[in-house]
Amino acid sequence: RQPHHRKDGGTAVAITADVTDPAAVQTAADRIATDLGGADLLVNNAGVMLPAPIEQLRADQWRHQIDLNITGLMNVIGAFVPQLVTAAGARGVADLVNTSSVAAQNIFPTFAVYSATKAYVSHLSRHLRVELGPRNVRVAAIEPGIVGTELQDHVTDDGALDWLAGTRQSMEWLTGQDIARTIGFLATLPPRVNLQQITIMPTGQTT
Template sequence: MSTLAPTTPLRDRVAVITGASSGIGEATAEKLASLGARVVVVARRADRLQNLVERIAENGGTAVAIAADVTDTTAVQAAADRVEAELGGADLLFNNAGVMLPAPIEERAAGQWQHQIDLNIAGLMHVIGAFTPQLVRAGQERGVADLINTSSIAAQNIFPTFAVYSATKAYVTHLSRHLRAELGARNVRVSAIEPGIVGTELQSHVTDQGALDWLEGSKKSMEWLTAQDIAETIGFIAALPPRVNLQQVTIMPTAQAG
């Protein structure tokens, strides 16, 4: 028996979610499917994507898994071509894949710097480049399409040892503003989501002891956001009337000061 919500404001929409194998991407895929969208989940871990697709189907939704590394421009284009061929193209893109690897700048952790730049910036651009033609066409045909990018409160606030990560997220926020000016007149809404601390796998990649200590202290002093909190916000943004574009949304734990 279908367990789709009684109201399905995203019915007939095709939503592509990157970084969908865990955390915010996974929760958002489930949320958008519950709102009626056909979701395409993209990440490297095929086994996790398959489990997600099966779970969405059990709950009455529709999902397709595409295993792809967003840093691989050829793989991303192949994913976009598949969405075009099988589903008629995307009209909602949640660009969510990313990594956070803080470290003091004097450590010269060049490999970590490059990994963050490759995934948070270059990967973002590969996905935007591949799917924007579909979004623009959907905006013309449907009257609305959505490009939603995951940034961070780190794009605005200062966190010692998070300089490179914060800079990549500042790029995401500023890029989103420019793309909104470029694409808004073509009925493509562009939004940047700037969460504070969210409990996801993102923290599990951190190796710097100072950053780990700071994260552990913050967990004891406040209740972190959940991936579901962000997913609810994405669903809200996508279901707004076509005339409404939330350009930039900052979502913070109530007790997080900065």
């Protein structure tokens, strides 16, 4: 069992789980329910970006992106939505935040499979908002531009690597803290307010 961490009047517990393993995700959800009384804010952020020209037929990378970005997302939603509904009933509001990407809307050559998985995230979020909104669960899709995280560390395609390196030279990327502050803002809005889709871009990024 992982220890609880307490600071500034709050309690945190870190749980490791493979989101592509539904049993592991359910175990994590059960632990949250037992130790912390259930979740009232869920941020789906696990994902991987593996651009490559489609003609390379990198089926292994296709599967990896679909398994993590789509199936993993659904596993977490399935495990935690009951807790969100319960929390919303008790507290008047709960939040489901799904990390999508500006790639869900825009066109980036060689990023077709990744972009398609993120389009799934954005469109799913719009549907879930209609389903869960009447239960006082707000659903939001965050669509960031380029954020400086480990996401880029998995990229192996030379063309995509060159493009990413060029963007780092030409603009200041977003940081993880920028996204966290945005989520904190939407989660603390009055219960009547649901920001259903937020596109957050580096000031210097144009696509």
